[in-house]
Amino acid sequence: MSTDKTKYLEWLCGTLRAVQKPGRYIGSEIGATIKDPNKTEVKVALAFPDVYEIGMSYMGFKILYNIVNAIPYASAERVFAPWTDMEAHMRESNIVLRSLENHIPLNQFDVAGFTLQYEMSYTNILNMLELGGIEVKSKDRKRNSPFVVGGGPNAFNPEPLWEFFDFFVIGDGENVTPQIIEILRDWKKTAATRRALLKEVAKLDGVYVPEFYTVHYFKDGTIRSVEPTEDTAKMPIRKSIVKEIETIPYPIITPIPWIESVHDRGSVEIFRGCNRGCRFCSAGFIYRPVRERCTDTIISIVDGILKHSGYGEVSLTSLSSGDYTNIVTLIETLLKKYENKNISISLPSLRMDSFSVKLAEMISSVKKTGFTFAPEAATQRLRNAINKTITEKDIWESITAALEKGWRTLKFYFMIGLPTEESEDIEAMIEMIKKVDSVGKEITRRRIKINLTISPFIPKPHTPFQWREQASTKYIRETEIHIFESLRAKRNIKIGRRDENLSLMEGVISRGDRKVSKLIYTAWKLGAKFDGWTEMFDIQKWMKAFKLTQLEPSFYTRRRAYTEVLPWDHIDSGLKRNFLIEEDQKAEKGITTPDCRGGKCTDCGICPTFKTYLKLKGQFYG
Secondary structure, eight states: OOHHHHHHHHHHHHHGGGSSOGGGTOOOOTTOOOOOGGGOSEEEEEEESSOHHHHTTOHHHHHHHHHHHTSTTEEEEEEEOOOHHHHHHHHHHTOOOBOSSSOOBGGGSSEEEEEOOOGGGHHHHHHHHHHTTOOSSGGGOOTTSOEEEEESGGGGSOGGGTTTOSEEEOBOOTTHHHHHHHHHHHHHTSOOOHHHHHHHHTTSTTEEOGGGEEEEEOTTSOEEEEEEOSTTOOSSEEOBOOSOGGGSOOOOSOOOOSSOOTTOSEEEEOEEOOOSOOTTOHHHHHTOSOEEOOHHHHHHHHHHHHHHHOOSEEEEESSSGGGSTTHHHHHHHHHHHTTTTTOEEEOSOOOSSHHHHHHHHHHTTTOOOOEEEEEEOSSHHHHHHTTOOOOHHHHHHHHHHHHHTTOOEEEEEEEESOTTOOHHHHHHHHHHHHHHHHHHHHHHSSOOEEEEEEEEOOOOTTSTTTTSOOOOHHHHHHHHHHHHHHHTTOTTEEEEEOOHHHHHHHHHHHTOOTTHHHHHHHHHHTTOOOTTSTTTOOHHHHHHHHHHHTOOHHHHHSOOOTTSBOTTTTEEOSOOHHHHHHHHHHHHHTOOOOOGGGSOOOOOSOHHHHHHHHHHTTOOOO
16 A cells, blocks of 8 residues: 555545544445455546535436446546535645545546536535545646546536536447547557547547537627537537447446435436427437337346345336336335345336326335325416426326325325416416325315425426526516415425525526636636535625626527527537527427327437437337
């Protein structure tokens, strides 16, 4: 063991008793892959810009950890954002942020790969780079500095982070990651410049190197054009796609957290993508089309996870788990297999219909938790506008069925500030919750518990609503107060809300351009970090950053014209622009678009890439 590592471990042991959750920092978990750093040619730090227990719940993190460590000459180690108490000790003692597996300083890796899950974690990225001894801005990095790479859903608009990242992986990372590592291994054997490596990776599907593009602006601040400046820079940058997820090894043995994680259970991705077409849902558009794992494979993965983890629960995850083709057979098989072992199966994403209640009843034999409903809007008109294709009949049949089957805690999710929303929609939401309370008492003969969560609508890139205006903080605040006041007499109803200023900032960054990178940098310099945490978010720091950078929040929350060049237009998610425009116009008219798995192609644009594959699978998408 090196003297440097020994000193660090001595410091760590002396510091752990002074921080809130020591388990965040010690590593060496059961299931961790620890390779000899002297025997690996390419070292990858998988960095999650939030605390350990959140990052350890992220499935994509585990998939990449497994893929990189399966390469004989490469290693993947995990790095998480230290909480403020640990950061204070690190800065006081001049300790560099290190990985959990071999306690290697972040600046000694070849790649620092960040997961871009949430806009309000971006200041944490800058903080981790600084704590890890890496130059925060890409232009300042030396040849031996790590390449800072971003991936995940928010990479579909990489522009707000363009100054800080060397390149981004757009879309599925499973196939392109080994290619990047091979290029990096070959590059390390030469004396070539960083730019030479960037030119090579820019040739790969889904790789975007921001410094190879120039953005031109009009005087009003809108974008005139985006132009490539290198011959290997593609235009547009098409997302990387795994056409057959059956071919991608799924992680069975993964690190088991020392402390309780946010999702403290095993998880299996049963299919990827969703064609339901809810017009507000970013994931439903950027991860198209649907690609399913076969039932036998899923069962085999569940067996492996339970064998190697000791978990008492396995989650069958997707964007809409009830839509899995053989979901009933899958659940019945798993329940029968583990009926005497106290293993519970969970479906975290179900539609609001009687079939979902049936599925929930099937899996509730071991553990019956609250039943979650996500109508998003309370009137049929508004549900049609957002393409949430459930009817009033579906809603009340599923609520009644859940109550009759024994559920006594019901959870509801609604959005406010949706396109075409009117005051009548808000009143209908209030009346629906009151009616649920009344129906619950009638069926159960006692008060049921109702948890109501209200979230402001935020327009997202690559969705039909990407051009829409975001509701003002004043409107959101007043609407939330009205809902609270209308339901405050019902003590069995618990209402959760989201800070309207936090939603404002998420909206600004979500649809931000390259100028927003200066805003993020300035806010971080002012002390912003862990902005997604209520106790840490400080809107005043962000408002000061707006003033210092001479930017206006309203410029980014405004309605966009269909003809405007959007900051992410050079990123190709596979969807036709005209399709998204037509979907936005349908919203105005209250016209729904059915799921194309029902037989009718919606001509969204994703099919040509998958035409041959889908025919082989016996599926019809047009």
